[in-house]
Amino acid sequence: WSVQENSIAYRLFVCLQPPPGHSFILELDTTGQLPARPSRVRVALECTCTRGQLLGESSCFLHHPDDKAPEDQSSLLLRTLCKDSCLDMEKVTCHVQELVKLAWTFLSESRHCQLTMLPSSQSCRFQLTGSSKMNIFTEFIFVVGQTAEVADLSLG
Numbered sequence: 001w002s003v004q005e006n007s008i009a010y011r012l013f014v015c016l017q018p019p020p021g022h023s024f025i026l027e028l029d030t031t032g033q034l035p036a037r038p039s040r041v042r043v044a045l046e047c048t049c050t051r052g053q054l055l056g057e058s059s060c061f062l063h064h065p066d067d068k069a070p071e072d073q074s075s076l077l078l079r080t081l082c083k084d085s086c087l088d089m090e091k092v093t094c095h096v097q098e099l100v101k102l103a104w105t106f107l108s109e110s111r112h113c114q115l116t117m118l119p120s121s122q123s124c125r126f127q128l129t130g131s132s133k134m135n136i137f138t139e140f141i142f143v144v145g146q147t148a149e150v151a152d153l154s155l156g
Helices: 049-055 073-081 089-105
Strands: 002-004 007-016 022-026 041-045 113-118 123-130 135-146 149-152
Touching (some): 089 123
16 A cells, blocks of 8 residues: 555455366466466366265356356356356456445445446446545455465456
8 A cells, every 4th residue: 555645545345256166277478487467267067066066066167067057156256257168358347346335335425435347357436535535545456366376367
């Protein structure tokens, strides 16, 4: 965060987690190494047969026949956030912006502050302006976890 005359700026890292039965795979560069800034994050199905049997569930996205695949919230979310089989950061950004706007309408502060969404295709940026003319700038930078490291997708 940083403070200037009439404004405060916050940058928050938001770690994206795949829904159950899915995993994120960072695409490697031509040398087989993780690039400094990954351009694509593939969403892969995982077998949940064993876990499903333990929990009394019968459906596994990977092994379930396509014509009878279960319709659940994670599938809908993936269709909303992905292009082909990869996360689409513009779609993620738009989705989160809509969630922020919706959540803002339920907060009591919305009567005293104005929310303005700021243009960005790779992160969710917005500004709050109150009656004191203090501006609060906030940016959500989306990241995915890869073992102990975190890959920044904001410039991908």
